[in-house]
Structures are given as C-alpha cells and as structure tokens.
Amino acid sequence: MPNKPVLVLNGPNLNLLGQRQPEIYGSDTLADVEKLVADTAARHGFTVDCRQSNHEGQLIDWIHEARLSHCAVVINPGGYTHTSVALRDALAACDGLAVLEIHISNVHKREEFRHHSYVSGVADGVIAGCGIQGYAFAVDRACTLVKDRG
Secondary structure, rough: OOOOOEEEEEEEHHHHOOOHHHHHHHOOOOOHHHHHHHHHHHEEEEEEEEEEOOOHHHHHHHHHHHEEEEEEEEOOHHHHHHHHHHHHHHHHHOOOEEEEEOOOOOHOOHHHHHHHHHHHHOOOOEEEOOOOOOHHHHHHHHHHHHHHHH
C-alpha cells in the first residue's frame, strides 16, 4: 500500500455541488464525491486527501505541498481551468506525480470560453462530462499510473 495519499482538489464553487446549477452539475454533493473517491482509492489500496477552496493561492499552496506528501493529484480546477496560468505552472512542477484533470460537465458542449484549459497540457489525463463518476475514473487512472511508475 502506498504511504502517500492521492490529493483530490476541487476549485471554486465546487463546495456548492448539489445546490448550484443541478441541471449541469447534478444533485450529488461534494461529500458524495469525497465518499466516491475514498471508496475508489481503497479498492486500489490507496487513500485520498480531499480539499476544496475558492481561492487560487490556496490551491497552489496545496499543489506545492503535494510534491512531497502525495503520490498523485486529481483536480477539478473549476473556473480556474480557463484562466489560471499560475495553477498550470504549479501542476507542471509536480515532477513524477500523476496529475489528472476532471470536469463534471462536458466543457466542450458549453460556452466557447470553457473549451480551453490551461491545465490539460500538464495533465496525464483529462476526464469531462461523466458526472461525478469521472472522479472515480480519475482516481482509478491515478492509482494505475502510480503503480506503473513504481
């Protein structure tokens, strides 16, 4: 069993899952997501460390911390996906860590500005449009990458 957990980060407004725009994001809550990723990681013998912030700098600080204390990063950057070069740069500095980008909705079926991601270019994988099940896919993939990289 790995000694380091998978860091699951959720960006701005994801604390409102289940309340905000359920026609886009569904009725599942952030607590539902956290249970799903914990159960998924456990099947692989891993643990998760789930965090959410509406503040870009806090997310960056946690990513910097992950370089030493986690084996992978699964991130839903929310609106920072389309705006934050700083978040991208922090993820790019995660040498050796698996990095997976997740979006609950299919961002490519939405407004044009959502079609570009600064994060995708440094992620090992991108999952979009699968609802919260996408988090399970991302954690599955992160665990596989960690095991493969041994």
